[in-house]
Amino acid sequence: MSTITTPDTTPVSGTLESTEIRSWKAPIALGIFVVVAAVLFVVAGRDGATTFRLSSDTDLVQLADWVLPARGTGLTVTVLLALLAAVVVGLTVAGSRLGSRARRAILAVSIVAFTFLFLLAFLTWAAAGAAIPVTGLLLGTVSLSAPLIFGALGGVISERVGVVNVAIEGQLLAGAFCAALVASITGNPFAGLIAAMVAGVLVSFVLAAFSIKYLVDQVIVGVVLNVLVLGLTSFLYSTVLSQDTAGLNTAPRFPRFPIPVLSDIPVVGPVLFRQTLIVYLMYIAVIAVYVGLFHTKWGLRLRAVGEHPQAADTVGIRVNATRFWNVSLAGAVAGLGGAYFTLDSVSSFGKDMTAGAGFIALAAVIFGRWNPIRATFAALLFGFATNLQNVLGAIGSPVPSEFMLMLPYLVTILAVAGLVGYARGPAASGKPYIKS
Amino acid sequence: MQLELRGITKRFGALTANDHIDLVVAPGEIHCLLGENGAGKSTLMNVLYGLYQADEGEILLDDDVQHFEGPGDAMRAGIGMVHQHFMLIPVFTVAENVMLGHEETTFGGRLNLDAARARVREISDRFGFSVDPDALVGDLPVGVQQRVEIIKALSRDAQVLVFDEPTAVLTPQETDELMTIMRQLRDEGTSIVFITHKLREVREVADRITVIRLGKVVGEAQPTASNSELAALMVGRAVELVVQKGPASPGQPALVVEHLDVIDANGLKVVNDVSFTVREGEILAIAGVQGNGQTELTEAIMGLQPRVNGRVSLGSETLTGLSVRRVLDAGVGFVPEDRTHDGLVGEFTIAENLMLDRSHGEPFVARGSLRRDHLDEFAEEKKKEFDIRAPSIQTAAGRLSGGNQQKVVLAREMSRDLRLLIAAQPTRGIDVGSIEFVHKRMIETRDAGIPVIVVSTELDEVVALADRIAVMYRGSIVGIVPGDTPRDVLGLMMAGERPAEVAA
Numbered sequence: 001m002s003t004i005t006t007p008d009t010t011p012v013s014g015t016l017e018s019t020e021i022r023s024w025k026a027p028i029a030l031g032i033f034v035v036v037a038a039v040l041f042v043v044a045g046r047d048g049a050t051t052f053r054l055s056s057d058t059d060l061v062q063l064a065d066w067v068l069p070a071r072g073t074g075l076t077v078t079v080l081l082a083l084l085a086a087v088v089v090g091l092t093v094a095g096s097r098l099g100s101r102a103r104r105a106i107l108a109v110s111i112v113a114f115t116f117l118f119l120l121a122f123l124t125w126a127a128a129g130a131a132i133p134v135t136g137l138l139l140g141t142v143s144l145s146a147p148l149i150f151g152a153l154g155g156v157i158s159e160r161v162g163v164v165n166v167a168i169e170g171q172l173l174a175g176a177f178c179a180a181l182v183a184s185i186t187g188n189p190f191a192g193l194i195a196a197m198v199a200g201v202l203v204s205f206v207l208a209a210f211s212i213k214y215l216v217d218q219v220i221v222g223v224v225l226n227v228l229v230l231g232l233t234s235f236l237y238s239t240v241l242s243q244d245t246a247g248l249n250t251a252p253r254f255p256r257f258p259i260p261v262l263s264d265i266p267v268v269g270p271v272l273f274r275q276t277l278i279v280y281l282m283y284i285a286v287i288a289v290y291v292g293l294f295h296t297k298w299g300l301r302l303r304a305v306g307e308h309p310q311a312a313d314t315v316g317i318r319v320n321a322t323r324f325w326n327v328s329l330a331g332a333v334a335g336l337g338g339a340y341f342t343l344d345s346v347s348s349f350g351k352d353m354t355a356g357a358g359f360i361a362l363a364a365v366i367f368g369r370w371n372p373i374r375a376t377f378a379a380l381l382f383g384f385a386t387n388l389q390n391v392l393g394a395i396g397s398p399v400p401s402e403f404m405l406m407l408p409y410l411v412t413i414l415a416v417a418g419l420v421g422y423a424r425g426p427a428a429s430g431k432p433y434i435k436s
Numbered sequence: 437m438q439l440e441l442r443g444i445t446k447r448f449g450a451l452t453a454n455d456h457i458d459l460v461v462a463p464g465e466i467h468c469l470l471g472e473n474g475a476g477k478s479t480l481m482n483v484l485y486g487l488y489q490a491d492e493g494e495i496l497l498d499d500d501v502q503h504f505e506g507p508g509d510a511m512r513a514g515i516g517m518v519h520q521h522f523m524l525i526p527v528f529t530v531a532e533n534v535m536l537g538h539e540e541t542t543f544g545g546r547l548n549l550d551a552a553r554a555r556v557r558e559i560s561d562r563f564g565f566s567v568d569p570d571a572l573v574g575d576l577p578v579g580v581q582q583r584v585e586i587i588k589a590l591s592r593d594a595q596v597l598v599f600d601e602p603t604a605v606l607t608p609q610e611t612d613e614l615m616t617i618m619r620q621l622r623d624e625g626t627s628i629v630f631i632t633h634k635l636r637e638v639r640e641v642a643d644r645i646t647v648i649r650l651g652k653v654v655g656e657a658q659p660t661a662s663n664s665e666l667a668a669l670m671v672g673r674a675v676e677l678v679v680q681k682g683p684a685s686p687g688q689p690a691l692v693v694e695h696l697d698v699i700d701a702n703g704l705k706v707v708n709d710v711s712f713t714v715r716e717g718e719i720l721a722i723a724g725v726q727g728n729g730q731t732e733l734t735e736a737i738m739g740l741q742p743r744v745n746g747r748v749s750l751g752s753e754t755l756t757g758l759s760v761r762r763v764l765d766a767g768v769g770f771v772p773e774d775r776t777h778d779g780l781v782g783e784f785t786i787a788e789n790l791m792l793d794r795s796h797g798e799p800f801v802a803r804g805s806l807r808r809d810h811l812d813e814f815a816e817e818k819k820k821e822f823d824i825r826a827p828s829i830q831t832a833a834g835r836l837s838g839g840n841q842q843k844v845v846l847a848r849e850m851s852r853d854l855r856l857l858i859a860a861q862p863t864r865g866i867d868v869g870s871i872e873f874v875h876k877r878m879i880e881t882r883d884a885g886i887p888v889i890v891v892s893t894e895l896d897e898v899v900a901l902a903d904r905i906a907v908m909y910r911g912s913i914v915g916i917v918p919g920d921t922p923r924d925v926l927g928l929m930m931a932g933e934r935p936a937e938v939a940a
Contacts, residue, residue, distance in 0.1 A: 016911055017705040295546050297539040304525050304536050311523035314487070315537030315588075316508025427526075435487070 026107065027092050030085040033118060037081050041074025041121050046398070048129035056135060060264040070128035077121035084114045126397040137384075137391050138271040143345060145383025146282050147172055147354070150337025151361030152368065152375040153289050154200070158330035159370055160293065161323050162306040164430040166222025167207050169358025170229035171331050174199035175338020177233040180349035181241070183251035189343050192251055193278070193336065196343075200335020201328045203229060208327040212320050215432045226358070234351045241349060249348045254278060276344050278336065285333060289372040302326055306426035309433040319433045337361075363412045370425055378415065385411040437498055437514055437595035438462055439484075439627055444493035446479055453479040455651045456493070461596065466618055466628045468638045470657075471648035472670055473838065473865045477631045478520070480648070481598050484629075485517050486510040497596070508537070516589025520601040522581050524588075526574030531556050533573055534588050559587045563617055578727070579610040586617065597621060598629045603637055607725045608895065608927030615641045633670070634896075635663045671868045679875040682883070684903040687716035690887040691737075691856050696746035698732045698911075706732045708911040710746075714856070714887040719878065721902030721919075722891045725930055729911035730891045731773060734860050738770050739763045750856055764793055767855030771845050771862050773891070775838075779845040782834025786826060787815035789833045790848050814851075822847040823873065839870025846877060857881050860891040875901060895923060 048070050054063040088110050091103055123132055151168040158165035175196035183192025203225055211218040241249040254276040263273040293299035301322060304312040309319045337357075342349050360382050368375025389404040397404070439461040446454040453476045461467040471477045482488045484495060486504030495502045497513055504510045507517075524533050535552035542548045556569040565583045573581060582602060589597055599618070603611045618641055622628055632638060638645055638659070645657040647669045655669050667675050691714040698707035707729045714720045722730050735741045737748050739760045748755040755763055764770075772778035780789050791800045791811055800811050815829040822843045826836055833844055842862065849857065859878065863871040878901055882888050892898050898905055902919040907929040914929045925935050 017708055018703050297541055297545065297547060300528075300532060300536060300539060300547060304528070307527055308523070308525045311525055312536070314485070314507045314517070314519065314523040316506060316511055317537055318506070 022092055022095055024092060026111070027085065027089045030081075030088055030111075030114060033114070034078070034081050034085050037074075037078045037118060037121060041078050041125050045071045045074045046125055046128040047071055050124040050127045050129070051131035052123075053131050053133045054135070055266055056133070056270070059266065059270065061266045063266050065131075068124050070124050073124045074121055077117050080117055081114060081121075084110050084117075126392050126399060127395055130395045132391065132395070135267060135270050137387060138267070139274075140387035140390060141380060141384040142271060142275070142279065143383075144386045145380045146279055146344070147337035147340045147357050148361045148364055148379035148383055149282055149286065149376050150340065151334050151358050152364040152379045153285055153372055154330040154332075154334030154337070155362055155365035156293075156368070156370055156372050156375055157289065157302070157333065158204075158327050159365060159429045160306045160426050161302045161326040161330075162309060162426060162428045162431065162433070163208065163211055163323055163327050164218040164222065165207070165327070165330055165334075166219050166362065167203055167225040167229075167358075168334050168361045169354060169356065170222075170226040171200040171203045171334035172338040172341070172354045172358045172361075173226075173233055173352070174203050174229050175335035176341040176353055177236070177338075177349050178335075179339035180249055180251045180342035180347075183343060184248050187252055189252050189254050192343050193339050196335040196339035197332040198335070200331035200333070200338065202331070203335075204328045204331025207331075208324045211432065212323050212327075215434065218430050218432075230352055233349070237349060237351055245348070251342050251347045251349075253347045254343055278340050278344050281336065285336070286372055286376050289333075293372065303426070305433075306428055309428050309431075313433075313435070323433070334358075334361075360408065360412055363415070366425070367412075367415045381415065382408055382412060437627055438496075439515075439596045439629070440496040440499070441480070441484065442494050442496065444480060444483055444495070445491050446476075446483055446488060447491050453651050454483065454490075457648070457651075457653055459646055459653070461627045461629055463595075463627050464622055464625045465643045466622050466630055466641055468642035468645045469629060469631045469648060470633065470635075470638055470645055470666065470670055472633055472867050474867065475648045475670075476651040477648055478600060479651075481517065481600055481629070481631060484510065484598065485515060511537075511592050511594075514593060514595035515598070516592060516594025516596070517598040518582065518585045518589060518600065518602055520604060522578075522585055524573045524581055524584060527572065529570050529572055530567055530576075530584050530587075531569040533584060534569075534591050538592065555591050556587055559590050563620065578605045578725075579607070579613075582606070582614070594626070596627045596629070598631070600631045601633075602630075603632065603634060604893075605726055607930045608923065609931050611637065635666050635670075636896075638666065639663070667868065675868050675872065679872070679879060679900050681879050681901075684718045684882065686718040686903070687885060689713045690716045690751060691889070692747075692749050693737070694747045694749075696733070696736060696748060697744065698729070698736045698741050699743040699745075700732070706911050707736060710908075710911075710913050712906055712913065712916060714889060716887055717882055717885045718903040719882050719888045719890055719901050720916075721898040721905045722889060722908055723895065723898045723902075723905050723926060723930060724893065724908035726893050728908045730893075730908055731860065732911075733908070734770070734773075734858050734889070734891055737763075737858065738768065761796070764852075767853055769849035769852060769854045769857040771842075771849055771857075771859040773860035773864065775841050775845050776834070780833045780841055783832055785830045786819065786824065786833055786836075786844055787811050787829040789844050790815050790818055790851075792848065794852070818847040818851060822877075837867070839866035839873075842866050842870060842874060846874065850877065850881065854881070854886050856887050856889070858889045858891070861893065862890065863892075863894070863897060895926060898926070899923065 049067050050070055052066040052068070054066060055061065088107065091106060151172055154171060155165045155168055178199035179192040179196035182195035183189050207221055207225060210216040210221045256274055256276055259273040263269040293303065301312065301317050305317060305319050305322045313319050338354070341353055361379065364375050364378035364382060367378035385408040389407045392399070392404055393401050441457060441459040444454050444457045445452065457480055469477050469480070479488065483490045486507045486509050495504065502513055504513070525536070528536070531549055531552040534556050535547070540548040540551045553569040556567060560567045565587065567580060567583055567587065573584060576584070602614060606614060615637070618628055618630065630641065642659045645659060646653055647655050647657060647666070649670060649672055657666060657669060664674070694711050696707055696710045697705055700706045710733060712720065722733070724730055732741060736744045737755065739755070739758055744756060746756065750766055750768065753766055755766060758766070776782060781792065794800055800807055812829060818824070819826070819829055824840050824843045824847065826840060833841060836844070862874050862878070878888060878890065890901050899919070904916055904919055905921060905926065906916045907914045907926060909930060909932040914932060914934060917925070928935050
């Protein structure tokens with residue numbers, strides 16, 4: 001019967017063989033961008049030169065302007081882009097013949113270089129014959145990213161503990177509203193800041209109560225909360241705030257506070273260190289959330305609850321209480337982002353003034369793979385795209401402004417769908433913990 | 437520490453999972469809790485560990501009454517548990533898992549990972565575990581993960597250690613090593629509660645045995661008791677432990693698998709160059725520890741895996757590349773390993789479940805609509821034939837016991853004209869009575885001249901059913917051996933070794 005026997009007595013290898021699954025996503029995407037570059041920068045190339053202004057008149061250290069000819073730059077960059085795309089194609093064809101580590105490194109460097117070059121050529125092309133204020137572009141990026149970063153941090157905390165936070169938009173909007181109202185009444189921006197945190201926590205309480213205690217689907221509660229906060233703030237805005245705009249909707253703003261020495265570093269100084277208190281708070285929050293999540297007891301327990309709540313329960317961690325308080329904390333952080341709208345960028349509340357920032361923040365959470373630092377960079381990318389549209393609109397670019405308005409959202413879709421694809425989040429995120 | 441349970445009663449609605457259970461575990465003793473799946477062993481231990489609150493009764497440690505609000509209280513009192521489904525976080529390191537819940541911190545609230553690493557190394561060295569504190573738990577083999585669970589319990593100075601079905605995921609060799617560890621712990625004075633339904637293990641390691649049936653203690657036994665005595669106590673009647681099986685009379689080769697590879701989403705070859713043949717009228721058992729490619733192999737034959745190389749043919753027909761529908765039409769019956777997830781739709785009635793894979797035409801569908809009367813007639817007949825114990829054929833399948841659910845799956849698969857039957861873990865988690873039934877039907881199918889593949893992680897089942905045994909390890913077939921191969925040889929093969937006598 002046993003005609004088939006084993007050929008030798010050597011043990012079977014303990015590790016599984018690995019084979020290559022070739023993904024043509026990156027080469028195809030880069031190829032498309034090379035075509036776009038060729039059409040825009042070469043076929044539809046523009047004459048004139050573009051000036052990149054690296055410092056303003058008030059800066060202590062003056063850097064010389066950087067002038068690039070539009071047509072020449074377009075041609076050179078398109079050739080370079082084609083070369084980079086060829087490298088990536090070669091990399092995909094070579095497959096496992098290269099070590100996976102080397103391959104990943106080359107791929108990452110190529111994509112970063114590709115993005116940078118494309119952007120440079122695009123700016124040169126779009127602003128041909130005009131000047132681009134580089135510091136202004138970057139400063140605006142930080143400003144526009146600040147609420148996104150706070151929102152994304154709130155999202156990271158909440159999802160890491162196991163509750164999907166779709167309500168970031170609502171938390172931002174509630175924060176913006178309460179900050180404006182309380183700061184206007186008290187005349188004190190700090191009171192507004194605290195009010196914003198409280199507002200964010202209140203929205204979180206509802207999310208936490210329904211999703212943790214009553215086991216309602218977290219995404220649905222989040223969406224409903226966003227609509228609720230939008231409706232509520234719009235109603236109060238038109239019935240209460242507009243009655244007495246001077247008394248109720250004229251918030252004192254935080255003044256800019258340049259940090260001595262640091263703020264005099266060329267380019268970096270004006271961008272990062274001539275900011276308001278809220279932005280400095282943001283720097284602290286990013287670092288605090290990162291260190292907290294990965295190096296403290298709080299973070300270890302929080303992540304355990306989000307990954308495997310039952311395991312956390314069996315070592316005596318109170319799963320639902322941990323979730324409840326950390327979702328509330330997430331709301332407070334996102335609320336701070338809301339305060340940025342009314343205590344930093346403008347001094348009054350307007351209907352739906354967050355305009356979808358919360359959803360972009362949610363995208364940043366996923367693009368940043370639930371890591372606070374990476375989510376921050378993702379938020380900065382989205383902020384940059386938004387500001388690019390503003391700056392190019394101001395200097396008058398050949399692209400219709402309606403198209404430029406789509407830019408941040410286009411970047412979001414490309415980033416989340418194209419670059420991230422399937423990302424593995426915290427294992428128990430979105431799943432209520434039910435003790436039988 | 438002496439553990440005593442007095443009159444523990446736990447009810448879930450109308451069901452009494454534990455009915456006035458008394459149990460005493462002395463220090464330095466291995467006390468076996470023996471009972472079938474669903475007898476209430478795990479419920480009892482979850483009460484002890486504070487995960488459930490008892491409705492009646494009390495827990496005493498060294499004659500002091502304890503009140504456990506949650507597992508934290510139980511752990512502080514000195515109770516540790518090695519769970520059946522490991523309570524480890526796969527993305528954490530060993531040290532992080534061990535420290536979770538009683539973390540030491542240094543200045544500024546930072547985690548003191550060095551202290552945790554030292555603790556892991558110390559316990560690991562004491563028992564000769566060789567566990568790397570910085571390894572990610574998800575990357576470790578299950579046997580090592582279990583050791584991490586033990587380290588986790590011991591790092592909290594557990595005096596009473598509960599092992600809940602610890603051998604389900606282990607190779608026979610790993611099981612032997614675990615027994616050694618349990619004896620070592622006992623000799624150091626730890627009280628051990630060992631929950632299992634495997635008679636062999638009980639007799640090997642237990643100092644005392646308590647048997648539980650339907651939530652009640654039905655008796656105590658000595659480790660010297662015979663298998664059939666223990667089985668009778670456990671089931672409540674005399675059972676045949678070995679299926680009566682005549683010699684096989686294999687005919688033509690039916691299923692031929694040639695150089696089959698299955699590649700998972702990460703590019704790993706989870707099934708690696710597997711070739712075998714199953715003849716008409718024989719049972720080929722595929723043995724191996726859970727997670728060595730058996731699941732993927734059966735799914736590949738069924739057409740459920742997306743990345744497959746190689747060739748599978750049944751008679752003159754090639755199965756590779758066909759849709760699942762066509763594979764079923766070719767006469768392949770499939771009992772999936774997870775019946776509640778893949779085998780049944782829990783919300784559907786028994787009758788509806790019986791026609792799940794025949795929803796596209798005769799005999800249950802005519803001109804686009806269901807033929808209810810036809811289906812009901814068929815369902816009544818199958819309910820009788822397969823002894824499905826349920827109030828009616830309109831009962832939701834999800835409300836049946838494991839054994840009856842499995843009978844529904846079998847009834848569905850076996851009532852088509854089969855040319856091949858694949859049964860994955862056909863008796864997992866079902867009662868001894870149903871096991872007997874399922875095994876008999878498998879043998880009858882074989883005797884009707886149909887090739888049968890049985891995938892099982894239980895060596896008892898493999899030995900009872902197989903005419904030939906293919907042992908899988910890490911996606912490869914270690915060897916194909918006759919059905920009467922000794923257990924220790926099979927055990928070695930399950931760990932990837934190729935014993936010399938097999939090659940001869």
